[in-house]
Amino acid sequence: MNSRVNPMRVTTPPDSKRSMACLPARPGQLAGAEGIESELPSLDTATIRRDFPILQRQVHGKPLVYLDNAATSQKPRRVIQALVDYYEGMNANIHRGVHALAEEATDAYEAARQRIGRFIGATEPAEVLFTRNTTEAINLVAATWARENVRAGDDILITAMEHHSNIVPWQWVAERQGARLKYVEFGPGGEIKLDEVASLLTPRTKLVSMVHMSNVLGTINPVADVARLAHDAGALMLVDGAQSVPHLPVNVADLGCDFLAFSSHKMLGPTGVGVLWGRRDLLDQMPPFLGGGEMIDLVGRERSTYNALPWKYEAGTPNIADVIAFSTAVDYLSELGMDRVRAHELELVAYALEQLGSVPGITLYGPDALQRRGGVASFSIEGVHPHDLGQIVDYEGVAIRVGQHCCQPAMESLKVGGTARASFYVYNTPDEVDTLVRALLQAQEMFS
Numbered sequence: 408m409n410s411r412v413n414p415m416r417v418t419t420p421p422d423s424k425r426s427m428a429c430l431p432a433r434p435g436q437l438a439g440a441e442g443i444e445s446e447l448p449s450l451d452t453a454t455i456r457r458d459f460p461i462l463q464r465q466v467h468g469k470p471l472v473y474l475d476n477a478a479t480s481q482k483p484r485r486v487i488q489a490l491v492d493y494y495e496g497m498n499a500n501i502h503r504g505v506h507a508l509a510e511e512a513t514d515a516y517e518a519a520r521q522r523i524g525r526f527i528g529a530t531e532p533a534e535v536l537f538t539r540n541t542t543e544a545i546n547l548v549a550a551t552w553a554r555e556n557v558r559a560g561d562d563i564l565i566t567a568m569e570h571h572s573n574i575v576p577w578q579w580v581a582e583r584q585g586a587r588l589k590y591v592e593f594g595p596g597g598e599i600k601l602d603e604v605a606s607l608l609t610p611r612t613k614l615v616s617m618v619h620m621s622n623v624l625g626t627i628n629p630v631a632d633v634a635r636l637a638h639d640a641g642a643l644m645l646v647d648g649a650q651s652v653p654h655l656p657v658n659v660a661d662l663g664c665d666f667l668a669f670s671s672h673k674m675l676g677p678t679g680v681g682v683l684w685g686r687r688d689l690l691d692q693m694p695p696f697l698g699g700g701e702m703i704d705l706v707g708r709e710r711s712t713y714n715a716l717p718w719k720y721e722a723g724t725p726n727i728a729d730v731i732a733f734s735t736a737v738d739y740l741s742e743l744g745m746d747r748v749r750a751h752e753l754e755l756v757a758y759a760l761e762q763l764g765s766v767p768g769i770t771l772y773g774p775d776a777l778q779r780r781g782g783v784a785s786f787s788i789e790g791v792h793p794h795d796l797g798q799i800v801d802y803e804g805v806a807i808r809v810g811q812h813c814c815q816p817a818m819e820s821l822k823v824g825g826t827a828r829a830s831f832y833v834y835n836t837p838d839e840v841d842t843l844v845r846a847l848l849q850a851q852e853m854f855s
């Protein structure tokens with residue numbers, strides 16, 4: 408890798424020479440990623456961009472450069488249309504009615520479950536539970552499985568790079584049930600070490616809950632290896648796939664995990680839908696999450712019995728339209744091919760790291776090896792507060808995220824108050840990286 412591109416955490420001296428050279432995107436070859444050659448045909452970003460109406464708009468009189476995909480992605484016309492089609496042509500409550508609309512809506516909702524299950528390699532649709540988002544999916548496991556299976560003196564193991572949604576529910580379990588919450592720290596390169604994970608596992612460890620791809624560092628954690636270690640120790644493995652399922656080919660059988668959580672809105676789908684995938688035997692044994700309609704079999708005056716999977720975990724009227732539109736998003740991604748999505752982002756992040764590395768005073772965070780990082784570039788620039796960076800680049804039409812990214816323990820480990828973060832997706836281009844770098848240089852000039 409080019410030495411100007413931050414390997415892990417390299418600060419370019421403020422007086423270093425600025426370089427704005429724009430490397431042409433080379434189809435099939437990953438700029439700045441020596442040793443990573445993609446055989447795959449590149450994504451046709453010009454065609455893809457035409458599918459996303461919002462990318463036509465201007466911000467402060469400049470073309471929108473949307474680099475906040477880790478927060479939420481934009482939506483292709485097809486997904487937006489799926490919502491309109493549902494409400495214009497099919498709207499009815501599901502699993503309840505015998506009329507035609509109710510049956511059509513029920514079929515579309517259950518077909519969506521099948522398609523989404525296939526996308527992550529689920530063996531059966533019943534293992535796919537719809538929630539509101541990743542956060543709710545993790546909370547579901549904490550409120551059901553953990554309530555029954557974690558006892559005083561047990562351990563739950565997470566990492567210091569987790570999102571708050573994979574910390575707070577476990578803090579509650581620990582507090583409520585007298586368990587201990589342990590952290591695997593990450594090194595200066597933003598990576599965790601397997602031997603450190605192994606050293607923290609004990610016969611009292613009941614669960615390892617780990618982010619697959621960090622939203623701050625971009626690190627892709629070796630979750631399949633961690634799952635093996637966890638299972639050897641008698642623990643279960645939950646994978647927070649909020650950032651990986653949208654950007655990498657993810658197959659639950661390959662990961663060998665017990666639970667996987669992810670969100671529709673980060674993968675071209677609507678907000679308000681998430682998934683908890685779980686192993687059938689576990690889901691069968693766990694108590695329900697919320698009580699109400701749909702999740703029951705028989706309701707007596709004193710007690711109730713519960714519905715079969717997956718409906719046991721889907722109390723009340725679900726988010727029908729958004730689930731259906733989510734499956735349209737999954738179809739769109741499948742047609743692009745997740746291998747190609749990954750290759751595209753690798754190419755972009757390699758280029759971005761190289762170009763950002765030329766900004767004087769910049770510190771880039773995350774792993775050196777591109778194979779172990781996703782399409783996220785977090786950075787700080789000496790002398791400029793991340794919020795100022797965010798505002799100044801916004802004037803140039805560039806949307807990035809700044810702050811703590813809902814990962815305060817990670818900020819503590821990095822010893823920073825916050826970072827700026829550019830995150831990429833299928834419609835982003837090297838030209839947009841150049842616009843970001845130009846805007847950052849302007850910001851820096853204003854503050855120097």
Ligand code: C6P
Nearest residue numbers: 477478540541542570572622649670813
């Ligand atoms: N991260 C970001 O800008 P929800 O909000 O439930 O859809 O996703 C929560 C979540 C869980 N895990 C990871 C790794 C995440 O990145 C996120 C969401 C966004 O980084 C919003 S804070």
